[in-house]
Amino acid sequence: MKILLVEDDEALSAILVQNLAAHHYVVDAVHDGESGWTYASTFDYDLIILDLMLPKLDGICLCQRLRSENDTTPILLLTSESASTAKVSALDAGADDYVVKPVDTQELVARIRALLRRSSNCPLPIMTWGALFLNPSTCEVTYDGLPLTLTTKEYELLELLLRTSPNLLSVEEILDRLWSSDDFPSEATVRSHIRRLRQKLVEIGAPQNFITTVHGRGYYLGTLQSEPRPAPTPEQDKQPNYLEFLNHLWSKTQPKALEQLEVINQAIAALQAGTCSQELQAEARQIAHKHVGTLGTFGLNQAMELARLLEQEFSSQTMLSSQQAERLEPLSIALQQTVQLTAKIQSVPGTQSQPNSTIVSIPLQIEPTPRANPRVMIVDDDHAFLRMLPTLLQPWHFNITTLGEPQQFWAVLEAVQPDALVLDIHMPEINGLQLCQALRQQPAWRRLPILVLSSVTDLSTQNLAFTLGIDDYLCKPIVAIDLANRILNRLQRVQAWSQS
Structure with missing residues (x-):
């Protein structure tokens, strides 16, 4: 195909x-x-x-x-x-x-x-011809129950004959369908593949005329199609050299990616200076868009999310302001750092657990918070995560209190008097949603901004959280700037309400 x-x-x-x-x-x-x-x-x-x-x-x-x-x-x-x-x-x-x-x-x-x-004219996923079975899903071929080992081109040739028989296939049609436009094999190449494929079929028990030759015209399958038999048991697809291939490709992709990301920095600098053109902003968006696919395919999920955030920002139909550009600068530098520090792809994406922390660090200051050093209390039973947070969120000058023992929640809450609260959902002996519900029933905490940061992603849980009074719901893993901005957003809303 x-x-x-x-x-x-x-x-x-x-x-x-x-x-x-x-x-x-x-x-x-x-x-x-x-x-x-x-x-x-x-x-x-x-x-x-x-x-x-x-x-x-x-x-x-x-x-x-x-x-x-x-x-x-x-x-x-x-x-x-x-x-x-x-x-x-x-x-x-x-x-x-x-x-x-x-x-x-x-x-x-x-x-x-x-x-x-x-x-296709053949709706069955398993293709059969007499005693021959070909499973396109697993690329397995059997004849009379015995496995048939084929080269890539032999497999493609047999599949093509199965899809087109009993119609005749000319050599020219086979060349056009099985070789890319960059290759220019001779007709003798097709005849050689046909000869080896026919020999393997005969050796496993197929008749000599299983692949029939019409001299000067082409080839077709010569036996009658039998009733389908049960499909052979698929074997796990193995690609032992795929990780090596990914790392070889990454070694060539990484320097190009860093070079292209410089264009995003140029666009941000031009926006801050008020000299950016629509063309440069569009080019920055195109580069961010491209890297969403590239980085995600390599399994670099954190870098992919940073690129996605940049793409969303650059997608504005109007020219971004200098203030908006300032918010983009930490994203861009964090993306460059993540790409630059990725020396090796550790595992094949989608087959093993990817190296992934809960949050991405962005070691830069951004715009000031609504009030000096707002108090943020974060409750989570993941102690390693809590140890990271004060450093990761330092650029925003939050006064952070972390609590890894949720049983002490009420005592710490009264002592800290936070301006914003971040809760996990599932914790030992206590549930974040139940805490939220209890807080909303007390007049002193009814307007406290409460954000959920959880690995629970299903919509029913999120809908329940909002029903119980949660102001925002964030899913792990999360980029540091996204968490900070969501906290700032809730603080700004409270400030606007208090001034109204």
Whole structure:
């Protein structure tokens, strides 16, 4: 199966090509929308994968242009925007599906298989021909119950014959479907692969004419298709060299990323000086957008969230003010530091627990708080997390009291008289939501800003928290500047209310 990938992030493109090739897809990869249009209108593909934001011609416009030319090839859009408006725009433009960055390669491959099944004449996920079984989900092939070991190209050739038989496939059609546009093999190459594939099938018990040759015209499967048998048990997909591949790619991606992030610093400096152009702000947004996908695909989730925050800020339709730019500076420097300090990718994203702390440090001061040194009390049974907080939040000059023994909550609360309270939900012998409910029943604490910081992410718990009187709900892990800004936001609201 042949796929066109249009993605301007070269690191992400390389990762996707590697994963798709491991699942026996042939991939043409280009890096801008105009090249995507040229390839899509010149060659035949089974599927097209487009990034939403592309140079020269964005993914939405490219999708619309393809559909206006009556191109019915399935299209899957990649986007870092999880908002429903972005998804609706993608589907309205003619896309068949979308995947939100950072790309989970297993989900991507599953969605590709689903789209190909929808557009294929063969709806069964397991393809059979006589005693032959081919499982596209696991890339396993058996004949009469015996496993058949094939090279990548032999597998692709057999799958293509299964999808098209009993129709005849010419050598030219095979070359077009199984080799990328950058390769130029001869017809003898196809005949050589056919000969080796036929030999392996015969050795395992298939008849000599299982792959039938029509001299001068092409090939087809010559036996009748039998009833489907139970699918073979899938084996776990193993990629022992994938982590090595990721680290090799990161060693080339890291210096380029740091160089591109300098553009964001330039845009922030220009905004602060009042000399920034719309073009520079748009370029900064494009770079932040690109790094949401890149960093997330490498498993650098904290850096990804920083890039996402920058992208959201730069997405403003109007020019950002100098005050807004000051808030962006800590984000940008924290992102650069995180990228620079990541010397090695520790584990394959999505397969092992990623190294991840609860909060990201940003060692910079930002705009002053609503009042001098507001008192913030933070209650959590995670003692390591509590030890980090005073240092991490020092730039905002909060007067922080941490409490790791929730049983002492009421005594410490009365002694500290906090201006804002941050609570975990699940703690020994006490529940953060119950504490909130009790506080709201006491007149002295009814207007105390209360924020939940928890690893519990389900919507039902969040809705319950707001019903019980929580002012804000934050999910771990969280970036330091985000926690500080959310606290400041609640303090500013209380200050505005008291002055009204």
